[in-house]
Amino acid sequence: MHAHPNLHGLPAANVVPLASPAFPSIPSDGGFAGCVPCQLRQECIAACMARSARQSAGQLLIGRRRVRKGECLYREGQPFRFVYAVRYGTLKTAFSLDDGDEQVSGFFFAGELIGLEGLARGRHVSHAVALEDSEVCCIPYEEMARLPAAGSAPAPAVRLAQLVSSELVRDQAAKAIAALRQADPRVAAFLLMLSGRMRERGLSGSEFELRMSRAEIGSYLGLTLESVSRAFASFAVQGWIEVHKRSVRVLSWGPLERLCLPALSAVQDRQVPGVDRERESACVTGARTRTRSAPLRCATPVSA
Amino acid sequence: MHAHPNLHGLPAANVVPLASPAFPSIPSDGGFAGCVPCQLRQECIAACMARSARQSAGQLLIGRRRVRKGECLYREGQPFRFVYAVRYGTLKTAFSLDDGDEQVSGFFFAGELIGLEGLARGRHVSHAVALEDSEVCCIPYEEMARLPAAGSAPAPAVRLAQLVSSELVRDQAAKAIAALRQADPRVAAFLLMLSGRMRERGLSGSEFELRMSRAEIGSYLGLTLESVSRAFASFAVQGWIEVHKRSVRVLSWGPLERLCLPALSAVQDRQVPGVDRERESACVTGARTRTRSAPLRCATPVSA
C-alpha cells in the first residue's frame, strides 16, 4: 500500500502474540534488540523499558496485534491492560455520546501511543478503531509500571507519565483549534496539523492521503461533514490545495496559515525553543480572555 | 471568606517556603504526618510519596505557595519543576493564542492537581492564574520521580502517570461538552460539571459561587460572554436556576440534564461502574460519527 518507515522492527521470534494461550517467557532483555531500527518520533517507551528490564529480574512481553480497517483495538469500559504503540497504519479514538452518536477524540499514526486515557480508572473511557489495516505493539502496563529505573535513566513509569502529558499538550492544541470559531480556519488548522505529523514520520507534508472520512474530521473539529467538505472546496477554488476525495495536495501554505493564525503555534506543535519570549511577554502584559484581564502579577511564597 | 474543608493540613514546621534561599533538609518521612486530615478527592500523591520516602534515603520538600487573586502560579515557557496541589481557592489554566487572546483550558478547585502539562516538554505550555486568593502545595517533580516503589504500593511516578491520565479523561469530558453545538446545552453542562465538583469536596452542589467571569466561562465553552449570559438568563426565566452575578442556585436539575443529555455521562464523570453494558453494546452495534459507520469487528492477534 504505502511506505511504513517507522516499523518497530521487532524480530518475529521475540514477539509474543497476545492471544496465545500461554505466554512463553523470554529473556527480559531479549525483546528489544529489534527496537533499534525503529524511527519513532519520540524515544519509544519500549527502549526505556529495555534498559530497565536488562537490570531487573522481571519479565516483559511485548506482543503485536493486527487491527484491520474498521476493527476495534479496545472499547469503552474494557479493563486497561496495555499501552499501544502504532507500528503502522492509522487509528482513531472516539467515545460514545449518550444519544448514540460518537465523538472522535483523536487520530493516531505510526509511532504514536494509544490508550493512555485508560490509566486513570483502570478502564478505557474511549474506543480505538483502525482507519486502515494497522498493527500495534501491545505494551503490558502492569509489568512496565513495575520496572525500576536503570541507572541514571528514569523508570519507565516516569517516561510513561511524560508521554501521557504529551497527550495533554495535544489536547491543548485541539482546544486552540476549537477556539477558531469558523469552519475554514479549523479545517486549515487540521490540514496543518496533519501535514506536520506526516513530516514527523518522514512522509510528504504537502501531499498525503486522508485516512478518515469527512464525517470523522467534522466530529473531531466540531463541524458537520458538509462544512468540512465546503471548506476543502473553498480552499481548492482559491488554488491553495488540490483535493480529490481523500487525497490532498497543498499548493500554498501561506493562506492556510494565515487563516488559522491564532492557533498556528499550538497546531505546529514545535518543541519549545527555550523560553518563548514573545509568549512570556504576552502573559506578563496580560493576555485577554476576549476582554482584557488584569496583569499577571507574580505569586509570592508563603513565609514559614 | 468561605469554608476550606480540604486543607492538606501540613503542619507549618514541616513546610518549607519555596523562595527560601536555602532549603533546609527535613526527614524524608517528616513532612507527611499532617497529610492525614487532608480530604482530597483522590488519594493525594503526597501520601503515596510519603510511603516511598519513608523507605528511601532521599529527601523530599513540599513547599506551599500563596497565590493571590489575579496572580500567576506559573507561566508558559517556564521550566516545569513542580506539580501543584490546590489547598484552597480556585485557579484557571489558560494559554495565549497567537493573536494575543487567551484560551481558558481548565478550572481547578481544592484538592486538584495543576501543572501536569509541563511534564511533556519540561516546560509549561500554559499558565495558571488564581481566580481568588488561593494556596497550593508545590511538589518537586524531579525528587518525586526518583522515589522508588514502597513495598507493594506503586511508585509515586506510577501514581503520577495515573493522575495525568485523569486530566485526559477530563479533557474528554470537555470534548463531550464541545460536541453540544448549541449555547444553552453547553452552559447547562458547565453548571452540572461545576456542581459535581463542588459536591465532591463536600460543598453544596445546588448553590455555589462562580469564581470565574462570563468571559472565562465563554472561552472555556467556546462561546462569547454574551451567549453565556443569555443562557443563564434563559435558565432563570424558565425557573430552573436563580442567578445573580456570580452566585448560582439550581432549582431544577431535570431540564438542565435533559438539555445536555448527549454529554451527560461524560460531564457527570461517574466512576465507571464495572463494564458499562449500554455503552459497550453501542460500540458493538456501531456508534455513529453522524453517519453510521461499519460495525466494530474485533481485532485479531497476529499469529507468531
Next chain:
DNA sequence: CGTAAGATTGAATTAATTCAAGCTCCGTGG
C-alpha cells in the same frame, strides 16, 4: 462618590447547520 470592570439586554448581521438532491467510486454479484 466617581470610575471602571463585569454583566445584561436588544437588534442587526453573519455563518453554520439542516435538509435535500445528485454525483462518484468501489465492491459485489449476476
Next chain:
DNA sequence: CCACGGAGCTTGAATTAATTCAATCTTACG
C-alpha cells in the same frame, strides 16, 4: 465483464442560531 447498490462526498437553498455591535445597568473599589 458489466450492472447494480451503497457509502461517501459534493453542492444548493432555506433555516436557525450564535456572534457582533452597541447601549445600559450594576457593583465593587479606590
